[in-house]
Amino acid sequence: MVFKFQRTVHKTDLIPMDIKIHQRAADNIRILSAAMVEKAKSGHPGGAMGGADYLEILYSRYLNFDPDDMAWPLRDRFFLDPGHMSPMLYSVLALTGHYTMDDLRNFRQWGSITPGHPELNVSRGIENTSGPLGQGHTNAVGAAIAERFLVARFGEWMAHRTYSFISDGGVQEEISQGAGRMAGYLGLSNLIMFYDSNDIQLSSETAVVTDEDTAKKYEAWNWHVITIDGNDPRQILDAMEKAHGETGRPTLIIGKTIMGKGAVDENGQPFERQTSTHGMPLSSAGASFEKTVANLGGDPKNPFAIFPEVEEAYRKVLDEKRKKVAEKKKAQAGWEKANPGLAKKYREFLEGRVPEIDFSAITHKPGSPTRGASGVVLSHLFGQVEQMIVASADLSNSDKTDGFLKKTTPFTRGDFSGSFLQAGVSELTMAAVANGMALHGGVIPVIGTFFVFSDYMKPAVRLAALMELPVRYVWTHDAFRVGEDGPTHQPVEQEAQIRLLEHLKNHHGKRAMMVLRPADAAETTVAWKMALENNTTPTALILSRQGIRDLPARPGSDRYTDALQATFGAYIARDCEGTPDVILLASGSEVSTLFEGADLLEEKRGVKTRIVSVISEGIFRDQDRGYQDMVLPAGVPLFGLTAGLPVTLQGLVGERGKVFGMESFGFSAPYQVLDEKLGFTGQNVFEQVVGLLGL
Numbered sequence: 001m002v003f004k005f006q007r008t009v010h011k012t013d014l015i016p017m018d019i020k021i022h023q024r025a026a027d028n029i030r031i032l033s034a035a036m037v038e039k040a041k042s043g044h045p046g047g048a049m050g051g052a053d054y055l056e057i058l059y060s061r062y063l064n065f066d067p068d069d070m071a072w073p074l075r076d077r078f079f080l081d082p083g084h085m086s087p088m089l090y091s092v093l094a095l096t097g098h099y100t101m102d103d104l105r106n107f108r109q110w111g112s113i114t115p116g117h118p119e120l121n122v123s124r125g126i127e128n129t130s131g132p133l134g135q136g137h138t139n140a141v142g143a144a145i146a147e148r149f150l151v152a153r154f155g156e157w158m159a160h161r162t163y164s165f166i167s168d169g170g171v172q173e174e175i176s177q178g179a180g181r182m183a184g185y186l187g188l189s190n191l192i193m194f195y196d197s198n199d200i201q202l203s204s205e206t207a208v209v210t211d212e213d214t215a216k217k218y219e220a221w222n223w224h225v226i227t228i229d230g231n232d233p234r235q236i237l238d239a240m241e242k243a244h245g246e247t248g249r250p251t252l253i254i255g256k257t258i259m260g261k262g263a264v265d266e267n268g269q270p271f272e273r274q275t276s277t278h279g280m281p282l283s284s285a286g287a288s289f290e291k292t293v294a295n296l297g298g299d300p301k302n303p304f305a306i307f308p309e310v311e312e313a314y315r316k317v318l319d320e321k322r323k324k325v326a327e328k329k330k331a332q333a334g335w336e337k338a339n340p341g342l343a344k345k346y347r348e349f350l351e352g353r354v355p356e357i358d359f360s361a362i363t364h365k366p367g368s369p370t371r372g373a374s375g376v377v378l379s380h381l382f383g384q385v386e387q388m389i390v391a392s393a394d395l396s397n398s399d400k401t402d403g404f405l406k407k408t409t410p411f412t413r414g415d416f417s418g419s420f421l422q423a424g425v426s427e428l429t430m431a432a433v434a435n436g437m438a439l440h441g442g443v444i445p446v447i448g449t450f451f452v453f454s455d456y457m458k459p460a461v462r463l464a465a466l467m468e469l470p471v472r473y474v475w476t477h478d479a480f481r482v483g484e485d486g487p488t489h490q491p492v493e494q495e496a497q498i499r500l501l502e503h504l505k506n507h508h509g510k511r512a513m514m515v516l517r518p519a520d521a522a523e524t525t526v527a528w529k530m531a532l533e534n535n536t537t538p539t540a541l542i543l544s545r546q547g548i549r550d551l552p553a554r555p556g557s558d559r560y561t562d563a564l565q566a567t568f569g570a571y572i573a574r575d576c577e578g579t580p581d582v583i584l585l586a587s588g589s590e591v592s593t594l595f596e597g598a599d600l601l602e603e604k605r606g607v608k609t610r611i612v613s614v615i616s617e618g619i620f621r622d623q624d625r626g627y628q629d630m631v632l633p634a635g636v637p638l639f640g641l642t643a644g645l646p647v648t649l650q651g652l653v654g655e656r657g658k659v660f661g662m663e664s665f666g667f668s669a670p671y672q673v674l675d676e677k678l679g680f681t682g683q684n685v686f687e688q689v690v691g692l693l694g695l
């Protein structure tokens with residue numbers, strides 16, 4: 001008997017489609033998912049087969065998108081967390097016409113658009129790169145915040161929902177604590193998350209590692225939690241209606257699902273709930289692929305096929321979606337006509353356009369720490385870059401993002417009129433949320449914390465680099481000069497680590513990240529200019545805690561004008577007559593130490609020195625050969641000074657000299673004492689260079 005779903009609760013416009021078709025379409029997804037993994041001889045069929053029912057209903061009944069323009073800005077967003085379940089996502093997107101059967105056949109192959117874990121591909125409906133468990137659903141929190149931020153400025157007419165899909169692994173990942181807390185605290189009722197709870201993970205059943213009450217955990221964070229049979233279409237529909245009716249909390253639908261749903265063995269006996277189906281083709285896991293396809297109503301000889309009745313149903317689904325999109329576009333046109341000023345601003349937000357900023361007008365107190373200078377710039381940007389959202393992991397008064405915060409208010413439940421996110425002490429969450437904001441579009445996320453804790457953010461920074469997201473990181477307390485806080489708080493190897501992403505190219509052939517460590521306040525202004533202009537990769541600003549003597553302006557110039565040369569990655573900050581005897585290189589506060597050393601070298605030994613400030617080796621390497629040779633002419637010895645590992649400057653100095661840097665972790669003491677003890681003084685620069693030159 002065909003059960004007709006009764007349209008009972010109707011906050012959302014349900015697209016009529018009977019339950020049997022839902023089940024048939026879900027089986028189709030199961031077959032395609034299993035077939036992809038089978039053909040690739042690698043992948044994860046079990047989870048995908050269990051999660052198919054929810055995803056199918058989400059896509060056919062709830063997710064609003066424009067089938068003809070998947071990048072339509074007002075679309076609902078879907079963020080997958082367990083990227084290993086990619087076959088399920090590609091398969092449902094094949095039902096909507098965004099992937100072909102050939103695309104599915106090429107799963108995990110070189111050059112295919114169906115990589116093992118989904119990679120950002122908005123035009124085909126892939127909203128995020130997922131794979132590192134936990135980050136995908138945290139991206140969703142960021143997108144939901146971005147949506148509320150935009151709605152607060154432009155109106156509820158543009159509201160949309162954000163859906164995410166999480167699995168046992170994502171729930172176990174620590175980042176889920178931050179995402180759950182933040183979404184609950186902010187009351188993000190525009191966020192609906194489905195938890196594919198199949199009680200099985202990669203190497204064991206979940207019972208081997210946890211017996212937590214996940215529902216209670218999320219309830220404690222102010223989530224609306226509904227537990228259902230996640231393979232039952234009626235229960236899924238019912239839960240979705242309840243979730244759509246929720247106005248004050250994010251919703252978690254815990255769907256108890258069956259790993260490998262529909263799988264059978266050679267004898268046709270059920271082969272469900274098997275850990276082995278998590279991560280290998282069904283045939284390797286102990287099931288029969290052919291019999292499973294047959295069991296699910298498919299043709300084992302031709303598993304890469306869409307059932308005709310499913311194809312027909314999806315044609316109707318897509319037509320319904322087109323109608324809804326047209327209605328929304330009409331509403332938008334009406335709004336634009338009535339609000340031309342706001343409409344212009346909205347377009348600029350979407351294009352990521354920022355007004356012309358007069359950076360030269362920014363003034364700093366003499367000898368500012370670069371973190372303080374950054375705070376001044378942020379304060380200057382407030383009100384001009386209106387789409388900027390600044391966040392800090394409970395350090396705004398230290399990382400000086402409070403330069404921005406003082407002019408606005410933090411987000412609170414129901415109030416997104418301000419522009420600041422108090423992320424709490426959760427650096428990784430903050431970084432993944434920032435990725436979600438950037439993925440959503442229309443906003444510019446800036447996030448701050450201590451540089452040493454970039455370690456806590458690194459997995460999300462890597463994904464930002466991979467996805468080419470223009471997130472800006474404000475990393476302060478850049479070196480051992482954190483002093484009394486001791487070695488736990490003193491970055492040493494962090495700069496070398498993060499600059500590896502400067503050496504790594506993204507898939508567009510660009511350096512995957514821009515990493516800037518300015519030498520003084522003026523360079524900090526320039527670094528912010530560079531950061532804002534860089535729309536295609538993440539940018540890091542590495543900033544000092546302590547005050548730094550401003551570098552002197554060149555004769556006839558002013559410091560800001562000189563510092564603009566930082567846009568070349570490295571430039572001559574001080575020069576001598578004729579060919580130098582030695583070139584001194586550094587970034588950050590070490591540049592001013594070089595000035596002290598250069599004075600001693602010239603006074604005491606008549607050594608002619610040139611000082612080069614290297615805000616980014618990567619950018620310098622991208623300059624033409626002529627410029628590079630002009631700054632660092634062949635044959636002149638080089639001396640580098642870094643409060644990081646010597647390797648930080650080794651790429652430039654090479655065999656032509658020496659880099660003096662940190663060889664061990666730091667120590668607890670006032671920073672001036674550390675400077676003396678560790679050799680970060682003009683006197684030591686003098687001695688090192690005298691030794692290098694054999695004077």
Ligand SMILES: Cc1ncc(C[n+]2csc(CCOP(=O)(O)OP(=O)(O)O)c2C)c(N)n1
Binds near residue numbers: 044200259
């Ligand atoms: C951060 C991170 N750690 C480890 C992995 C490797 N991994 C992929 S799936 C998985 C087990 C989680 O399984 P679950 O989320 O329950 O998915 P299912 O078994 O239902 O497919 C692990 C450990 C990963 N992808 N990301």
